[in-house]
Amino acid sequence: MDGNTTPTRTTVREATFDLLRQLGMTTVFGNPGSTELPFLDRWPSDFRYVLGLQEASVVGMADGYARATGRCAMVNLHSAAGVGHALGNVFTALRNGAPMVITAGQQTRALLPNFPFLGATEAAQFPKPYVKFSIEPARAEDVPAAIAQAHRIATQRPYGPTFVSIPSDDWAAACQPVPARAWHPDTAPDPAALEEAARAIGAARRPVLVVGPEVDAENAGPAMVALAERIGAPVWTSPFSSRLSFPEDHPLFVGHLHASPEKVSDALIAHDLVLVIGAPVFTFHVPGECALFRAGIPIIQMTTDAETAASAPMGTAILGALRLGLPALAALLPADGRALPAPRPRPAPPEASSPVSAAYALHRLHAAMPPDAILVEEAPSHRPTMHAQMPIREWGSFFTMASGGLGYSLPGAVGVALAHRGRRVVCLIGDGSFMYSPQAIWTAVQEKLPLAVVVMNNAGYGAMRSFSRVLQVRDAPGIDLPGLDFVAMARGMGCPGRHVATPEELEDALAEAMAATGPMLVEVSIDPGIAQLYDKK
Template structure:
């Protein structure tokens, strides 16, 4: 061979090497013809996680990324496949889940003729729910575009990015791409922290409202130390998608609802509101938030410039929480305030047949191993979950920041993949389960220790609750009779059983928590009244 000859590197080879360097060797996908050139001769050091529908693929990658705090790689099929995934792509954007989402595109030579499987304006399709979107102008630009997408996905606030790749690009020659060193965290302005210290020191009745950014940054211990330094009660922000504060801590004061009036009622007695890692505030129903007109200082610490700029009142301090919280604590004098009284815990609910949701959740909490992770999508039962299932461990709880259903089951698969050998419990409503049931098949194939608890109240319970809030009667499309969840699970190779009595429930939960692979438990519930999502709890 001539000494001047160099080894030819293809786009595919350069991309695989880049993914190795970036630690993205787990690929979540659902393949089609436009993706086959990427999948050709699949390397043995990569793990391809197959989802049977693109919404499940996106949800699994989201759960994996949030649980690992690393970017996940997704490979979807052309325009229709991206369309299937859009619901969970929206959720990933709201969850601030770092993803590089790629999709196949028809060959470049065919694109001018509106070909079969061709995506028109492919980079525009997933907007605005991606941070960055591109179809590279040249085949040789594909690896660099993926590298850029990764950096942007991992810039706080995290989020999904998108790269459309024509199928003939993978065999084109290109130069290797060396990942750029990346240190995206920025400390808050010291002057802003000094102003916060003055406000906190002057306050007699401060309160903390904390949100999902804390756990996402691994800043939980720093937050606890700050709250103890201040000596103030701590509330979880509305619709927080992760554990925001240990719910057995003496300073924990409960969960704020997504109602303006209820938020105002909960906070207006305080003379300083310190919001950490959350918007100010997430609402779901209209109403008057008198807090915003009260003149009570609101200080928000966040990594999210959009959340900071959208707040109607207060002062924003932008910057990394895992850098900013210890810096703020170090500037504060020890608290001289009397600590608030510990929050009373509810009594265990009584057993009954059929079982009630609070009782079922109480028994689920007792059955779960100490280090188990809970992934939840049972919105009508969330007040009962908060009451009966206090979350204690950072990284121990995930739900969705959006309202899009079909997230939790695939997300639980991704969370389980991110935590090998650790028990994951997916608490899900019967209506929610039917949005992405295909994810159960992936859990079976991957032999994951996943317990799926389906709360069957034969309908969309959240819609029943919301109908009461809006005083809507006789709305159609809310009841869901006749679904056999046990048969659905068994049809995909998953062990399953139903539980309608307290004894059956305990036996089924014990079996599910000890199963070597996934198991589904269908809990037949008393279809009675549920607590409102919009009252403080």
């Protein structure tokens, strides 16, 4: 360009759409309001708008889509209260490591000094600290560059949501185009640190591995299995892992760690080295003493998350991409690892009964699912039983929420199904969890997704019943949920459903749901007995 050439000018709206095309973000998840209309005007034919009927559902769908595709999702929310509605699942998206750029409308700049209707006060501060980056650009022409920066930060490990507040009159302002930059943020771990870790692993006689969700998120599963086999050590899944961490039918897999300090210590303290890969050290949910931290046993952590590494109470942290670090570490170890043990025996199939037990329902669900089905789960009180009856084997085939906040998995399952339209997606959800974001069923119907929603109805918050027992709390209110009809709710949004209460009804309904061309709901009335989440200490 010579000095006499005038730079190309366009509008903020057109520059943003061109940028999103370059970034491959042509699917937008949204719930619109008046402050978003200038962005939605003359919607481009090469963009897809996925409508959710409530903002938390919108973010949950984008989260599932982002995690299933491994790409950044684009979200468009309404200003002020609309962002507030979404914040529960924004928190979950951060804990899940789901990359997304969230944009929200804002009132026009001229009105903002006078606290207008639908104006967001300190909009950029509202979603903090649960977004990695948040901005309301100082000038209208800075909006496309702010979105580009938000994308880069969202896709830097650990992945997570970012936020851009956009006054509604900014879209028509003039600006220069913003080209997408090449972006390769992954870094390899320090070779010297890997060599030191290899020496420690080689010297250990009884090493153990704890593996977390970062492995699947980085598509590093095969490298993880190869490293574990080279070491020949038992493998635990980290507490509350939100994805498959290690194939659960592998001979080295020994189980899922509880989120209890005593339980973690009991499982690991007999070993002379603990290698934690793609997980914190450690995620706890109940108080207690972890004797492991005082035992002097070396802990080596490999992770992409500098914050969790810094917060670890002890151990050596090695930061960097697992997809680069795991093969590099394996190459430093002797090829003749320890002999593999025999696979763990599977539990005997549960017996049929009326009312149907959770174990039987999950056993039959596992048998009914196609081999390539994807499971999205939010049934906390049944998770230990799910682990026992539904071993997960394939990378990318399991998702749940890492935050503990309910209301993610039903819209998350919709997002996963949008990402993998050719595969059956199963949402396993509790009756309490379902009520946090039932609107997602409507989107599944409109998109004609092959989604089977299995509601485990134990007429209450089963996890709260369990924790009441652990904490010796009696007569707590707000735990029972009588009078809910999930089939009627689904049918009201155009989704067929069946209620089942016997083993025979369960078998037929699951077969129908797995063969349906669109979404179908199966409500299973199960024995409301108290789930055992943690042993009382």
